[in-house]
Amino acid sequence: MTTDDTILRVEGLAKSFGTTEVLKEISFTVRKGETKAFIGPSGTGKSTLLRCINQLIVPDRGRVYLHGEEVTHAGAKINQYRAKIGMVFQNFNLFDHLTALRNVEIALLKVKGMKEGEAREKALFELRRVGLEDRADHYPAQLSGGQAQRVSIARALAMDPDVMLFDEPTSALDPELTGEVLEVIRELAQNGMTMLIVTHEMRFALSIADEICFMEHGTILERGPPADLRDSPAFERTRQFAGRFAEL
Amino acid sequence: MDQLAFIADILLPALWGGLLVTLQLIAAAAPFGVLIGAGIAVGRVYGSRPVQYFSRAYVAFFKGCPLLLLLFILYFGLPSAGISLSPFTASVLGFIFCNSAYDSEYIRGAIKSIREGQFTAGLALGMTRGQVIRNVILPQALRRAIPGLVNEFVYLIKYSSLAYMITVIELTGAGKMVATRYFTYNETFLVIGLVYLSLVTVTTIGAHLLERRVAVPGMASGRH
Ligand SMILES: Nc1ncnc2c1ncn2[C@@H]1O[C@H](COP(=O)(O)OP(=O)(O)O)[C@@H](O)[C@H]1O
Ligand SMILES: [Mg+2]
Secondary structure (H helix, E strand, O other): OOOOOEEEEEEEEEEEEOOEEEEEEEEEEEEOOOEEEEEOOOOOOHHHHHHHHOOOOOOOEEEEEEOOEEOOOOHHHHHHHHHHEEEEOOOOOOOOOOOHHHHHHHHHHHOOOOOHHHHHHHHHHHHHHOOOHHHOOOOHHHOOHHHHHHHHHHHHHOOOOOEEEEEOOOOOOOHHHHHHHHHHHHHHHHOOOOEEEEOOOHHHHHHHOOEEEEEEOOEEEEEEOHHHHHHOOOOHHHHHHHHHHHOO | OHHHHHHHHHHHHHHHHHHHHHHHHHHHHHHHHHHHHHHHHHHHHHOOHHHHHHHHHHHHHHHHOOHHHHHHHHHHHHHHHOOOOOHHHHHHHHHHHHHHHHHHHHHHHHHHOOOHHHHHHHHHOOOOHHHHHHHHHHHHHHHHHHHHHHHHHHHHHHHHHHHHHHOOOOHHHHHHHHHHHHOOHHHHHHHHHHHHHHHHHHHHHHHHHHHHHHOOOOOOOOOO
């Protein structure tokens, strides 16, 4: 058990696909209410890292702890941990056959075992939180990309997760739709949600993250508060990468 | 005049009894065909190795075995293994085996056409694999498989007449008996043909209504 306010602890996560080492001994801790942003080129293992945290991908080595309890090797209990770790995907991954409301409700009913009325109320509350109560009866195909992503955020939030994982939540969106999604995430950060965000939105990351981790080739090349990273990039690649977005 | 009297007084009453048996055969076989077909399809896509092998063998066997031969085995063959089935039960079993093998192929194809990310999203929410399959995958796969399943249902209507070969007096069998006795082959088989045609027509209309009823806006149906 931990006595401090650490919510998530990642120790020496390593993962290879075939001969490719995708994650090389990644370690970090996340405090309650902290927002940690992960940036870095494509193919450096950011998605793999997030998926190892909730065991959608089983890491080869290393451990993940949620509130001091080990999530790795959790066996059948893994579903309980996943329910406490919200995840938002680049492609939304809404359930196509369900309305926005049902998308948010379904895990409340099936995983949390809520009654219909209670689940419905909770789902509507979460949709209101992301500004989409009036779209409750729309199917995913009837939503804009930005709306779909907000529904998927509501779906994750409805489980009252301890930590939220965002995997490039705006990368599949048209530029004019990213703002509404980032706004929702920003609000979560302000309200004290604990979050890991993989993003290419450098300015956004600089403005909301408590810590930025620059990843490359399966390692965290550099990490620190946004101010440090912005002003004194120790690594040439960080500067190149950050610089590209600073112009935006 | 004579012919009309024959059709009204003798043929139709005889066919009515046969039609009821045909409908019972179909009603008993079709739901299990879909149910087991779904199970086999899920086993083939998501099962462990042994389950996958079993599902594949099941499909290969029952797709490969001529239905009539299957009925003969079930009705004439099994008693020597100590299992005696009534003609009706043997027919229904044969139809279920055959129907489910084909249904599973349509459902499996539909499962594979569903975007992978939805499975991942279900797991990420804390659902078990079984919960994801039941609540996310199958509701979509079955919708997409409707046209194929309807196809199989139509085949079932028609091949249900094979039950006559193991002494079930269904529609075709009832007609054959009347035709032989009264020497009225043309009238009889024409009427029977019309009955099958209307069964198929009703099915097709029903399928369209069902498809429309369960349609989800923007979700691709099984029609391409
Ligand atoms: N399931 C997989 N099988 C094989 N290789 C994979 C798999 N998932 C990811 N990879 C590879 O791992 C590397 C890192 O992928 P990913 O974690 O998606 O990177 P990022 O999210 O930073 O773009 C890539 O080279 C990718 O091709
Ligand atoms: Mg990625």
